Amino acid sequence: MFFVSSLSASNLINDLENIIMNKLNTLTLAIALAASASSNAAITFQFATGAATYGETVVGGFLTGQSGAGFTYKLKATPDSGAVLAKQPQNIGLGVKTGGAGNWYITSGEVINFSLVDSDNNPVAFSLDGFKMGFNTAQQKLEENERVNVEIAGNTYLVGGNALTESNNAQILASDCMDANNCWSSSDTATSFRIVGADGVNGATTSYRLNNVRLTLAPVTAVPVPAAAWLLGSALMGLAVAKRRK
Known part of the structure; x- marks a missing residue:
């Protein structure tokens, strides 16, 4: 013993x-670091840089913001069935061609779907801050009488552009919603969203390109x-x- x-x-x-x-x-x-590093990070994805590509079914945005906890986030842009994408530099951005005909401008009814994933291709939740249209010419931005629907978290929001073509006026924010009482906010969180060209008003034809998308990572749920x-x-x-x- x-x-x-x-x-x-x-x-x-x-x-x-x-x-x-x-x-x-x-x-x-470890828990605290994981939560703080991956929450409330604002990131911007550029679609108007790098070499031009055409006829794509998936285009990844170039990450210009920050990444958390060593992860690399990727915003994937895809068209609806029967359409393909083009990506062009010099502030032109993403475009869509449906059925192999027409130009690359995004017009009424044409769609770009976006989904955010991490380095392991897992979906990542975010809220939408806004996006920028191409602005080299009037046809590349969303003008005053042109319209786009933003669909996120099960809701649809109609937005319009403005009459100017300067770069700072190509921004589309929640304040551009046609109904000031019905627009997206930080509470609209999702892992994907889409932008759909809508019919213009006062005889205008919606025609635009997409330059960048700005997101904020959704807060991490308590672990x-x-x-x-x-x-x-x-x-x-x-x-x-x-x-x-x-």
Whole structure:
């Protein structure tokens, strides 16, 4: 039979306490870092840079903002069935051609679908900040009487452009919704959205290109503490009580 002195038992308990506390601190820090790094990060995806490509069914935006926790986010643009995409630099951007006919301008009824994924191709939730139209010519931006539907989180929002063609006036934000009381906000979170050309008004024909898209990563849901952490905590409490009884 082996006997352990009270001093040895006390030292053993101290060592176990230190080990458990270190494990708990490491676990807590990892959870906190994962949550803070991947939430509320604003990112912009450019579709008007790099070499021109035509006839694509998937186009990835060039990430110009920040990435969190070492992940690389990718915004995939795809057309609806029967259509293909073009990407051109010099502030021209994305365009759509349906049925192999016509030009690359995006017109009424033509669609670009967007989905955000991480480096492992897992869907990532976000809210939409806005987007920019091409602005080299009037045909590349959304003008005053032209219309586009933004579909996100199960809702559809109608937006219009403006009469100017300068780059700072090619921005499309929630404030451009035709109904000021019905527009997207940070509460509209999703892993995908789409932009659909709509009929213009006052005789205008909707015709535009898409330059960039700006998103904000959705806040991370609180991460439950794993059962193992609770077991470690319970063990630590038990050891502390046992130590005090010595």
